Amino acid sequence: MITTAMDNPDTHSGVSNAKLGVWLFLCSEIMLFATLFTSYIVLRTGASSWPWGWDALNVPLGTLNTAILISSSVTIVMAYARAYDKDVKGFRLWMGLTLLLSFAFLVVKGFEYHGEFAKGIWPSTSLFYACYFTLTGLHGIHILGGIVVNSSLLYMSFKKEHWDNPLFLGRVEGAGLYWHFVDIVWIFLFPALYLL
Amino acid sequence: MSGDSNGHGAHEPSFWRKYVFSVDHKVIGLQYMMTAMSFLMVGFALMLLMRWQLAWPGAPIPFFGRLFPPDLAPNGVMSGEFYNSLGAMHGTIMVFLGVVPLAVGAYGNYLLPLQIGAPDMAFPRLNMASYWLFLGGGLLMLSSFMMPGGAAQSGWTSYPPLSIINPGQTVWLFSMVLIITSSLLGSINFLVTAMNMRAPGMSLWRLPVFCWAQMVTSVLLLLAFPPLEAAAFLQVMDRVFHTSFYMPKGLVVLGHVSTVSGGGQPLLWEHLFWFLAHPEVYVLVLPPMGIVAEIIANNTRKPLHGYKTIVVSMISIGVMSFLVWAHHMFISGMSPALSNFFLVTTMIISVPSVAILTCLIFSLKGGSIRFTTPMLYALAFLPLFGIGGLTGLPLGLTVTDIYLHDTYYVIGHFHFVVVTGSILALLGGTYHWFPKWFGRKMNDTLGKVHFWGSVVCMIGVFGPMFPMGLAGASRRLYDPTAQVHNLIVQPLNVVSTVFAYGLFLFQLPFIWNFFHSMFRGEKTEENPWHATTLEWACPSPPPHGNFDKTPRVHRGPYEYSAPGRKTDYWMQTDPA
Amino acid sequence: MPDKTAAAPHDAHRPNVRLFAAVFGALLCLTLLTVAVSRLRLERPEAITVGLLIALIKGGLVAAVFMHLWGENTLVHRVLYTVAFFAAFLMTLPILDGHYFVHLLTNPAPVAAQHPDEGH
CATH class of the missing domain: 1.10.287 (Helix Hairpins)
Known part of the structure; x- marks a missing residue:
């Protein structure tokens, strides 16, 4: 009943509800992270000094996490490719891998935070660490959100009724779009905090 | 998400499913309406308390003064901290919990799917989540009065460093995050619905003005709210984890040098806050403009003058509203070069606003006007909103703003826009669409009493603020008599307060009328106003799923008094 | 469309x-x-x-x-162009203002010049 409007090409945008909704949500996310990056730039240019990432943070762990997140982006797009071919087992395998990699990202992040806390470094230590903890923390919350979505898709993949639903593939695609966006944010966060 | 079985036309849902945890856009719209109107009353009540202190500073508040705990109002006299809390919460509640949810959550939710001929929103469950997040955020905001440290005291704008030093701000920030998330979900839903769910034949240029207003508003909410969400996170970090995003180095608080690491910039918050809050002003104004356009077209019995001009103006207001935010910051110490930029954009954005108002006024020309209750509100909107808009021009010019910025002039300007503009239109919309919501009409006599009383009192409350501001009365004082130059205009404060209490009294007939008519009002048929748009082509109130069969749209939204026809209205659904 | x-x-x-x-x-x-x-x-x-x-x-x-x-679909592209437009203003204008702030910090002279009577 709700999708009857799909039958009217003259009054339908041509992008499915789910995909358009996810893209609009990503638009708001773009504005959110644009604000955070703006704050970072304004504060950094206003600061009298700004540490070099290699001196202040654990760059090897950061690089490892970058590789993990990029890999998870590939595994989720593979899961989409498997779902596209209605390959149930392949989808579960790649989606499971994606979830493993996302947990690995969080574990590595935990080690990193632990190392900093052990050195007595907190968000209040300096403006640099305030930016570091806030930006990576908010990114981490987005990872957690992605884990919730992806694991619910994995759970759904065990029920046949969802594979019969034509909207299931759209959901997998939407979850993928979100996950790639989180990846892109990290692609910019990593050099901004660790390297430059 | 979409397309799940939501029980359309299936078995009768339980009471909880039907009225409380409903996914029907009409029920959610009415939930939004009741909640937002209650919040409007709460915000209004806070202001009535503040008006007492402003008119008779230091006098104990009658009747209610003793009810407050002694640390807020010792011996019934309002304390300065309490006054600050009331001010901050009045602004926050009115804007974020009152007018926006009423204009967008209530009217948009109920009418947008009906006007485009859709059975429901694109994501019904997201719609429900949006309402419950809003309610949670609103209740959390209200509960902050009872929390240790009290409610926020730093104005609805929450400027740091004050907002980081003052108690009570953390709860404000968390409830704002809930409210913002609710708005984001709502606006995504509105946009997808409007892009994908229109009935066959409903091309974009056949959409009623109200739908256009809701679409532009949704874009504003979608793109302007996230910056405030991010900025609020940073302020939470400053308050909870003692970072210094907004705290400069060496700040002296009560004689002590602050111990934060420093290096932050308070102006950054102002930029991010106003990047939201200026589009927010247009969120307050555009849907009411849409409502006024619908009422005027219906009651002049002729097509709107310049439908396309109005729509294009609304879109350009939407675009420009993102580029004018720092005209709120002319005296903040911002770069003078940027001030010039924002001065120019501010002058430009007034052009489309005037264009819309002009089109609406020209729509009256040559019409056979029916002076129904909703039409009275729409007619009053035109000049009063005009006053609100025109008094804004001196505030958009840097030179005059420097003098006027901290005075009551600003309060007068803003409230003329939002109260005699937005709220008046929203009240008119209630009388207009009430028959659709409940299948009954509101009482006309009580409606006219409500109208005339409210309009006179609103002008009485806010009119005196212009001379007060021009005389230099500061808008930030707990005790206006503390400055000698204010004494000469102090009687105007009394006038304003008396009219505020009058305004309260004149809302009582409305409240009675609303609830009484809901059950006892005169019954009406499908289309009591002989209107043309799609929401009048389904039963009143519309059943679950709205239309028996998907309507077909054949023409534009305002085909009134078409020559050669028996009736003076030609519905969008009429085949010929 | x-x-x-x-x-x-x-x-x-x-x-x-x-x-x-x-x-x-x-x-x-x-x-x-x-x-x-x-x-x-x-x-x-x-x-x-x-x-x-x-x-x-x-x-x-x-x-x-x-x-x-x-x-x-081009609709998605258009949506993203719109966001890019607004995000560009969101980023550039506060950053420009931040530069003015730095300018004031490093060059206090113009401020003193505006208030010559307050100098010693």
Whole structure:
């Protein structure tokens, strides 16, 4: 009943509800992270000094996490490719891998935070660490959100009724779009905090 | 998400499913309406308390003064901290919990799917989540009065460093995050619905003005709210984890040098806050403009003058509203070069606003006007909103703003826009669409009493603020008599307060009328106003799923008094 | 708006696994490259330019291929252009103002010149 409007090409945008909704949500996310990056730039240019990432943070762990997140982006797009071919087992395998990699990202992040806390470094230590903890923390919350979505898709993949639903593939695609966006944010966060 | 079985036309849902945890856009719209109107009353009540202190500073508040705990109002006299809390919460509640949810959550939710001929929103469950997040955020905001440290005291704008030093701000920030998330979900839903769910034949240029207003508003909410969400996170970090995003180095608080690491910039918050809050002003104004356009077209019995001009103006207001935010910051110490930029954009954005108002006024020309209750509100909107808009021009010019910025002039300007503009239109919309919501009409006599009383009192409350501001009365004082130059205009404060209490009294007939008519009002048929748009082509109130069969749209939204026809209205659904 | 996607042959949307593998390799190489360049410790302006450029390429690859923006419906493109427009203002104007703030911090002289009677 709700999708009857799909039958009217003259009054339908041509992008499915789910995909358009996810893209609009990503638009708001773009504005959110644009604000955070703006704050970072304004504060950094206003600061009298700004540490070099290699001196202040654990760059090897950061690089490892970058590789993990990029890999998870590939595994989720593979899961989409498997779902596209209605390959149930392949989808579960790649989606499971994606979830493993996302947990690995969080574990590595935990080690990193632990190392900093052990050195007595907190968000209040300096403006640099305030930016570091806030930006990576908010990114981490987005990872957690992605884990919730992806694991619910994995759970759904065990029920046949969802594979019969034509909207299931759209959901997998939407979850993928979100996950790639989180990846892109990290692609910019990593050099901004660790390297430059 | 979409397309799940939501029980359309299936078995009768339980009471909880039907009225409380409903996914029907009409029920959610009415939930939004009741909640937002209650919040409007709460915000209004806070202001009535503040008006007492402003008119008779230091006098104990009658009747209610003793009810407050002694640390807020010792011996019934309002304390300065309490006054600050009331001010901050009045602004926050009115804007974020009152007018926006009423204009967008209530009217948009109920009418947008009906006007485009859709059975429901694109994501019904997201719609429900949006309402419950809003309610949670609103209740959390209200509960902050009872929390240790009290409610926020730093104005609805929450400027740091004050907002980081003052108690009570953390709860404000968390409830704002809930409210913002609710708005984001709502606006995504509105946009997808409007892009994908229109009935066959409903091309974009056949959409009623109200739908256009809701679409532009949704874009504003979608793109302007996230910056405030991010900025609020940073302020939470400053308050909870003692970072210094907004705290400069060496700040002296009560004689002590602050111990934060420093290096932050308070102006950054102002930029991010106003990047939201200026589009927010247009969120307050555009849907009411849409409502006024619908009422005027219906009651002049002729097509709107310049439908396309109005729509294009609304879109350009939407675009420009993102580029004018720092005209709120002319005296903040911002770069003078940027001030010039924002001065120019501010002058430009007034052009489309005037264009819309002009089109609406020209729509009256040559019409056979029916002076129904909703039409009275729409007619009053035109000049009063005009006053609100025109008094804004001196505030958009840097030179005059420097003098006027901290005075009551600003309060007068803003409230003329939002109260005699937005709220008046929203009240008119209630009388207009009430028959659709409940299948009954509101009482006309009580409606006219409500109208005339409210309009006179609103002008009485806010009119005196212009001379007060021009005389230099500061808008930030707990005790206006503390400055000698204010004494000469102090009687105007009394006038304003008396009219505020009058305004309260004149809302009582409305409240009675609303609830009484809901059950006892005169019954009406499908289309009591002989209107043309799609929401009048389904039963009143519309059943679950709205239309028996998907309507077909054949023409534009305002085909009134078409020559050669028996009736003076030609519905969008009429085949010929 | 005409529905272009529905008219296109179904296989146009088929995920291209080989392309994904190639992009994966490119992303890993670019990550190593940006870390290596950072190790050189160039002057800050140069380092930021290079780092930002590599990040843009990586982000572009993910968006174009993994998010299949390449060949996506033009409505999505238009939505993204709109956001880019507003985000550009959101970023540039506060940053410009931040530069003015730095200017005041490092050059207090113009402020003193505005209030000559307060000087000693």
